Amino acid sequence: MSEIKLGIIGGGQLGSMLASAAKKLNIKTTIYCDDQDAPAQKFCDEFIYGEYNNRDKIYEFAGKIDIITYEFENIPFETLNELNKLKTVSPKPSINRLIQHRLAEKDFINRLNIRTTRYAHIRNKEDLLPLNDFLPGILKTTTMGYDGKGQHPIKNLNEINSLNINFKNDYILEKLVKLKKEISVIITRFNNNKYEVYEPIENTHEDQILRHSKIPAEINQKLFDQSREWAIIIAEELKYIGTLCVEFFIDRNDNLYVNEIAPRVHNSGHLTINAYNVSQFENHIRAVCSLEQTPLKKICNAEMVNLIGKQIIPYRESPKINDNQFLFDYLKKEIKEKRKMGHLTTLK
Ligand code: ADP
Ligand code: MG
Numbered sequence: 001m002s003e004i005k006l007g008i009i010g011g012g013q014l015g016s017m018l019a020s021a022a023k024k025l026n027i028k029t030t031i032y033c034d035d036q037d038a039p040a041q042k043f044c045d046e047f048i049y050g051e052y053n054n055r056d057k058i059y060e061f062a063g064k065i066d067i068i069t070y071e072f073e074n075i076p077f078e079t080l081n082e083l084n085k086l087k088t089v090s091p092k093p094s095i096n097r098l099i100q101h102r103l104a105e106k107d108f109i110n111r112l113n114i115r116t117t118r119y120a121h122i123r124n125k126e127d128l129l130p131l132n133d134f135l136p137g138i139l140k141t142t143t144m145g146y147d148g149k150g151q152h153p154i155k156n157l158n159e160i161n162s163l164n165i166n167f168k169n170d171y172i173l174e175k176l177v178k179l180k181k182e183i184s185v186i187i188t189r190f191n192n193n194k195y196e197v198y199e200p201i202e203n204t205h206e207d208q209i210l211r212h213s214k215i216p217a218e219i220n221q222k223l224f225d226q227s228r229e230w231a232i233i234i235a236e237e238l239k240y241i242g243t244l245c246v247e248f249f250i251d252r253n254d255n256l257y258v259n260e261i262a263p264r265v266h267n268s269g270h271l272t273i274n275a276y277n278v279s280q281f282e283n284h285i286r287a288v289c290s291l292e293q294t295p296l297k298k299i300c301n302a303e304m305v306n307l308i309g310k311q312i313i314p315y316r317e318s319p320k321i322n323d324n325q326f327l328f329d330y331l332k333k334e335i336k337e338k339r340k341m342g343h344l345t346t347l348k
Contacts, residue, residue, distance in 0.1 A: 003028065004289050007061055007087070009080075010071035011038025011047070013330040013340065014265050014281075017273070018071060019043040021281035027289060032061045039331045040071075052079050062086040069242060069288045073100045073263055074144050090241045090288040091263050098238075099263045102142045102172045112237055114230050115257045117249070122171040128160050134175045139163075142170040147338065148208025177257055181250040183217045184268040185231040188243040188283035195235060196283055196296040198276065200227050201268045203247075209338060213268040214303040215275060219250065226256050234261060243284035245269060267306065267340070274326050274345050275302035301348040312341035324348075 004027045008015050011033030019029045020043050030046040031038065041047035046064065050057030052075055061083075062068070068089045070080070073096055080093035099105050106116050120131055122139065131137075135157065141150035152165060154173070165171070182203045189195040202217035203210055217224075231246045238244075245266030247259040269280035277297040278286075286293065307315060312329060321327050321344070329342040 004067065005030065005065045006285070006289060007032060007065035007068040008040070008044070008071060009033070009052070009068065009075055011035060011040035012071060013039060013328075013332075014071035014267075015040030016043040016330065017270070017279075017281045018069070018265065018284065019045075021279060022285045024282065025285055025289075025291065027285060030061065030064050032057070037333050039333075042331055052076055055082075058083060059086070067288055069284070070096070071264055072146075074146070091238070091244070092241075095238050095240060095263050099261050100143055102140055102145070102260070103170075105261060106172070109234070109258050109261070112233055114233065115255070116259075117177050117257055118175040120173050122173050124167050125160060125163070125165075128154075128173065129157070131173060132157055134173050136176045137173050138176060139165065139171050139173050142172050147210075147340075148205075151208060177249045178252050179249055180252045180254070181217070181219065182248065182259070183219060183223070183227060183250065184213075184245050184247045184266060185227045186243060186245045186266060186269040186272065186280050187231045187235050188280065188287050189235040189240045190287045190293045191241075192239075193236070194293060195232065196278070196293065197228055197231060198269065198272055198280065198296070199298065200224055200248075201271070203268050207338070209308060209340075210267050210306055211308070212303070212305050213271055215271065215298075215301055220254065223250060223254065223256055230256070230258060234258075242287045243269075243280045245280075267343075268304075270328070270343050271302040271304040271345050274347055275299055299347075302345055303348065304343055304345045306340055307342040307344060309335060309337045309339055309341065315342065315344070322346075 006029050008031045011031045022029045029044040031040050031044040032048045034051050036049050048061050077097040136155045139152040183200045186198040200217040201213050204212040243265050245262040249257040249259050265280045273279040324347045326345045
């Protein structure tokens with residue numbers, strides 16, 4: 001292929017960072033998004049606005065590009081599958097379908113003999129009643145959740161009657177893990193047994209939204225090795241092409257659990273832009289476009305803090321940062337509570 005034209009579905013900050021990484025590699029990008037104000041349009045070569053089920057627009061998009069990838073998982077399977085008949089979609093639509101459903105995802109992980117928290121499928125209030133030993137727990141919608149959206153903590157059976165939940169959706173009840181820490185492992189897989197793994201990242205959440213990430217994670221060698229090993233097993237089993245993230249829980253007895261898999265680049269990996277020779281975004285582009293694999297080298301330790309809602313304002317007014325700091329403003333028009341507006345990475 002002389003000049004690769006890459007299509008990216010989704011136009012948020014992950015789309016912006018993917019488009020910037022592609023530009024560095026001389027790859028032209030077209031972004032498709034259902035938000036007219038999508039911030040990533042400022043970073044790509046061409047932008048198409050359309051709903052994710054608009055056939056005509058989707059075909060127009062497919063006509064402009066050679067390869068398709070995506071920045072978020074909640075894209076209708078039918079759309080990805082339709083697109084895959086026209087141009088290669090990476091990661092495969094079947095992977096996305098599996099992982100966008102919390103129940104299918106957890107069943108898959110358990111089949112690999114990898115530990116998750118205990119969970120049950122919930123279709124109505126009655127399904128909850130025999131599940132006392134899954135409490136305290138969190139009831140989550142099986143699909144479409146992100147940044148803690150669609151989640152309801154339940155402490156005990158008494159609380160169930162007062163729950164105001166729409167059982168038109170399907171749910172999963174997860175037993176609450178007594179968390180010591182959360183970590184994530186980002187891996188880019190190129191082909192059979194060809195991958196680059198970033199070292200585990202330690203993450204802190206506030207209100208179920210990622211607030212802070214750092215490397216190195218303060219964990220023992222066993223957890224370091226096991227998290228990395230499980231991420232490799234998952235990527236190999238999926239025959240994944242591109243970057244994926246595995247989110248883990250560590251409980252107070254240092255047991256490791258997989259929380260969830262993100263079939264995409266991930267917020268906790270933003271620090272890889274400045275802390276590694278090749279970022280998670282560049283590696284994703286390299287893998288999906290079948291470019292050469294460059295051995296991964298860590299340059300230094302780093303911390304990243306998300307700027308959520310109004311936290312971006314002081315940085316916009318006077319961006320006072322040090323030489324070892326990198327400010328990313330996602331250029332979102334509207335500041336909303338709980339909306340990720342930017343991030344600041346500090347190299348250590
Ligand atoms: P999302 O898709 O919104 O990222 P997650 O399932 O990752 O959803 O939940 C967001 C955060 O909520 C987790 O990172 C963790 O801090 C907390 N959380 C979710 N499920 C559990 C659980 N079973 N036990 C303990 N904490 C949990
Ligand atoms: Mg999560």
